[in-house]
Amino acid sequence: MSTAPDEARRAAQEARLEQAWETPRGLRYWSAVNNTEVGRWYTATAFLFFLFAGALALLVRAQLAVPDNDLIPAGLYNQAFTLHGTAMMFLFAVPIFEAVAILILPTMLAARDLPFPCLSAYGYWCFLIGGIFVCGSILFNAAPDAGWFMYPPLTTDPALTGIGADIWLLGLSFIEVASIAAAVELIVGVLKCRPPGMRINTMPLYCWYVLIVGGMILFAFPPLIAGDILFELERLAGWPFFDVSRGGDPVLWQHLFWIFGHPEVYIVFLPSIALLAMIVPTFAQRPIIGYSWIVLAAVGTGFLSFGLWVHHMFTVGLPAISLGFFSAASEAVAIPTGVQIFVFLATMLAGRMTRSVPMLFAAGALAIFIIGGLTGVMVAIAPFDWQAHDSYFVVAHLHYVLIGGMVLPLIAGAYYYFPLVMARKLSDRLGRWVFWLMFLGFNIAFLPMHVTGLRGMPRRVFTYPAGIGWDTLNLVSSIGAAIFAAGVLLFTWDAVWGYRRRPPAPRNPWNAGTLEWLNPLPGPEYGVRSVPAIRSRYPLWDDPDLPRRVDQGLEFLPDAEEGRRETLVTSVLDARPIQCLRVPGNSFLPMIAAALTGAVFILTTFHLYRAGLVLGLAAMAAIILWLWRGTAVIPEKREKDIGQGVALPLYASGIRSVGWWAMFITMTGDMTAFASLVFSYFYFWTIHPVFPPPGPDGLPLGPGLLWPGLAALATAGAWGLMLAARRWSGQGGIAAPRAALAGAALLAAAGALAMLAGPWAEGLDPTSHAYPAAVWVLLIWAALHLALGIVMSLYALARSLAGRLTPEHDIDLHNVVLYWHFAALTGFVTLATVALFPLVG
Amino acid sequence: MLIHNRRHADLWTLLAPPAIWALHFLLCYVLGSVACAKAGDPFAAIPLPRLGVGLATLLALALILVAGRQARRHWGFGTADPPHDDPTDDDRQRFLGFATLLLCALSFVAVLFVALPALTIADCR
Numbered sequence: 001m002s003t004a005p006d007e008a009r010r011a012a013q014e015a016r017l018e019q020a021w022e023t024p025r026g027l028r029y030w031s032a033v034n035n036t037e038v039g040r041w042y043t044a045t046a047f048l049f050f051l052f053a054g055a056l057a058l059l060v061r062a063q064l065a066v067p068d069n070d071l072i073p074a075g076l077y078n079q080a081f082t083l084h085g086t087a088m089m090f091l092f093a094v095p096i097f098e099a100v101a102i103l104i105l106p107t108m109l110a111a112r113d114l115p116f117p118c119l120s121a122y123g124y125w126c127f128l129i130g131g132i133f134v135c136g137s138i139l140f141n142a143a144p145d146a147g148w149f150m151y152p153p154l155t156t157d158p159a160l161t162g163i164g165a166d167i168w169l170l171g172l173s174f175i176e177v178a179s180i181a182a183a184v185e186l187i188v189g190v191l192k193c194r195p196p197g198m199r200i201n202t203m204p205l206y207c208w209y210v211l212i213v214g215g216m217i218l219f220a221f222p223p224l225i226a227g228d229i230l231f232e233l234e235r236l237a238g239w240p241f242f243d244v245s246r247g248g249d250p251v252l253w254q255h256l257f258w259i260f261g262h263p264e265v266y267i268v269f270l271p272s273i274a275l276l277a278m279i280v281p282t283f284a285q286r287p288i289i290g291y292s293w294i295v296l297a298a299v300g301t302g303f304l305s306f307g308l309w310v311h312h313m314f315t316v317g318l319p320a321i322s323l324g325f326f327s328a329a330s331e332a333v334a335i336p337t338g339v340q341i342f343v344f345l346a347t348m349l350a351g352r353m354t355r356s357v358p359m360l361f362a363a364g365a366l367a368i369f370i371i372g373g374l375t376g377v378m379v380a381i382a383p384f385d386w387q388a389h390d391s392y393f394v395v396a397h398l399h400y401v402l403i404g405g406m407v408l409p410l411i412a413g414a415y416y417y418f419p420l421v422m423a424r425k426l427s428d429r430l431g432r433w434v435f436w437l438m439f440l441g442f443n444i445a446f447l448p449m450h451v452t453g454l455r456g457m458p459r460r461v462f463t464y465p466a467g468i469g470w471d472t473l474n475l476v477s478s479i480g481a482a483i484f485a486a487g488v489l490l491f492t493w494d495a496v497w498g499y500r501r502r503p504p505a506p507r508n509p510w511n512a513g514t515l516e517w518l519n520p521l522p523g524p525e526y527g528v529r530s531v532p533a534i535r536s537r538y539p540l541w542d543d544p545d546l547p548r549r550v551d552q553g554l555e556f557l558p559d560a561e562e563g564r565r566e567t568l569v570t571s572v573l574d575a576r577p578i579q580c581l582r583v584p585g586n587s588f589l590p591m592i593a594a595a596l597t598g599a600v601f602i603l604t605t606f607h608l609y610r611a612g613l614v615l616g617l618a619a620m621a622a623i624i625l626w627l628w629r630g631t632a633v634i635p636e637k638r639e640k641d642i643g644q645g646v647a648l649p650l651y652a653s654g655i656r657s658v659g660w661w662a663m664f665i666t667m668t669g670d671m672t673a674f675a676s677l678v679f680s681y682f683y684f685w686t687i688h689p690v691f692p693p694p695g696p697d698g699l700p701l702g703p704g705l706l707w708p709g710l711a712a713l714a715t716a717g718a719w720g721l722m723l724a725a726r727r728w729s730g731q732g733g734i735a736a737p738r739a740a741l742a743g744a745a746l747l748a749a750a751g752a753l754a755m756l757a758g759p760w761a762e763g764l765d766p767t768s769h770a771y772p773a774a775v776w777v778l779l780i781w782a783a784l785h786l787a788l789g790i791v792m793s794l795y796a797l798a799r800s801l802a803g804r805l806t807p808e809h810d811i812d813l814h815n816v817v818l819y820w821h822f823a824a825l826t827g828f829v830t831l832a833t834v835a836l837f838p839l840v841g
Numbered sequence: 842m843l844i845h846n847r848r849h850a851d852l853w854t855l856l857a858p859p860a861i862w863a864l865h866f867l868l869c870y871v872l873g874s875v876a877c878a879k880a881g882d883p884f885a886a887i888p889l890p891r892l893g894v895g896l897a898t899l900l901a902l903a904l905i906l907v908a909g910r911q912a913r914r915h916w917g918f919g920t921a922d923p924p925h926d927d928p929t930d931d932d933r934q935r936f937l938g939f940a941t942l943l944l945c946a947l948s949f950v951a952v953l954f955v956a957l958p959a960l961t962i963a964d965c966r
Contacts, residue, residue, distance in 0.1 A: 197928055199933050200933060287926075303860070321965070537926050
């Protein structure tokens, strides 16, 4: 029984926690970086873009409702369908995954916050600015208008496409940066921020999906960023990567786009299915059947989805054997996808299902998704695809997949998690209306499209003649779209206004078993009162006393004695506590850095390069300032008591530091982008009988051997000095590591200049042919990595001089050396590719 | 070694079987597309790439079997019933072993799927 002093102590603890995690008021509210605030903004913004893209879809359907319609002109129609697809995929489907994960993942892990709150905030502001830029363009009749996959050569000619293609390329590259930032945050969150005892075999299935999808983003998005770079270089500088007359090939863009584009479908599908993996056990009131099978499905789908991209290119004219490989992989991916559905069905059958709106949406989602999956198996067979390609059959297929596999599970999740975020349930009665309007409206709209497509109606035509069998089908589709939209509007009304009329939700309103429902509703700003030790997959079912112990502060980290924001870091497999991590508090710097970064992309779109360069430097300064103030802060004491007699270090460097993991993960994505550029070089090698092509003197073009050789030596020297700096610092040295850091920066500068000197000295003109352009782009990429290495080395040197980097507190040095491994590898591979490969190729 | 004689299962052993599938897939694609791009003739026969696909398939299947053997050992040869959800080192090992074994089965089938076109398609059409 608690005594008065106990009560007083607890109240004091709660007051300190509240103060440390308080959300700022007034204008300073927008400086918040806490996951609950950023997660809400992210979700609301992504949903607004969904409504915007949905409105464009209605415009498209209105135009197609009757034959020979002149409601909107062809140009605006092109912008509408392009922006519809673009916004749905880039501004809704992917960001809503990040938004929901940032919002609910910490609660599921009983973590006070994710490890890099400022990074989440930076990602959010990037997303908002980029999204408004891309969407706003239609108001100026300047939106991209060549379809959401931007195929060249239609799009590489600025005279044909205006500025729309630049807006698409630069705006979305910018948003992809936000996605990669979120992936880093979420992967490290799942691996390192689980509560003590939540082992890899007991973590919620949602975490497994987040982990897999985060990894997929690292391998899927960078190829598109690489493609965007090539594309913009062609549009802005005339480098002919996709221009056949100068040795380029438009099919290269298709490869790079779909290496991103197909995994993207699974990147949006898996997190939504993950919501079902949380919802189904709750309403079956039993643990999921086949936890390991879900892990199989998530990991298996994650891998196989990278072997499907050519099935979007079956009609390009690739050799049948290539089509065969991709067709086979496309069939194989049905296996893990089906496994998930069977696991859900088995859990439903084995439990005692309670009727609820989330389950209604879950069941509807599975029904629609299965139809989409089956037509997917059909179009995965190349000969069938040759008939259906670019017809409304494919439009029907992809909407069945995306609405069944993503939108409806997400709405199920919205009904399920609404009380967690807003402390009130949405209306059950309206929810059933919403479901039936959406479910029936969807099927009325899209089922007929299969027939429209088989009757030959191509995608993307802005109108069609009467009397060729498409009239009624299109009218029915448009009526269905309107019914579906009514469902969306009703949901929006309930989620924005209607819910306020409902009574407050009780604690754990669905009687769920997982930790996100641990807190009273509304949850306190600091998250959990104390971080519990976990012993099962469904701790709230298996340990009914847990909420009491957590509320009374009897578990870990019940206090914020020093007034700092803290959360626990645990080991990857078994979640043993290893560090008490201090996370940064509220700051405007992420917003300022994002605004400056956004300005760089926007100014580049309008060819204002000088202003862009100045703001780029300002953005870098803002990011450096944020890192300088908020990261690798030396604590006032070595360890902290987190309760129950456990003391944890407040500072950890190297592989034990979350920053090291973030660097590793970011650089994995960076290497994927680099691999895509190398792929492009070798792609040109495959399509040209003679490669490198001969120059005016008849000899093969190339950067020579001298300068690349010197560049390799300088890069190796810089890398070696960085390794030495880490070693000497570890031995307690101060002057020697500082000298090594300065020396590494100098050698890196020499290496970068030598890299660029090769093609310069040999007179390679990047606008003359795809070969010199490919050489230049690889060398510039490698040189930029060395330049960034210089900035990092000098940053570490400055930290050392300022006393913020010492032999004992060397997070920055370890992370910078880790970066250097990747930068040096990039340099060596680049030099070997451009200088040595022509000798053997 | 990652797929053989590893004492403890971890995330790397879990990812190894599908990674073998991915490497096999990449190799098949590169062999086929480079051979056909370089041949320049749609009717060119491609016996060597097909042989390469065959050998790569045998190697990939063998590696997946090795990984599967290890996964079965980590699983404890099925001596304990699922769901392997106890908060113990043993159950964590069993769970990872079982999930890896399932991934081995999927990867095995997927490798076979991907290899099949090389059996029947003999030229670059």
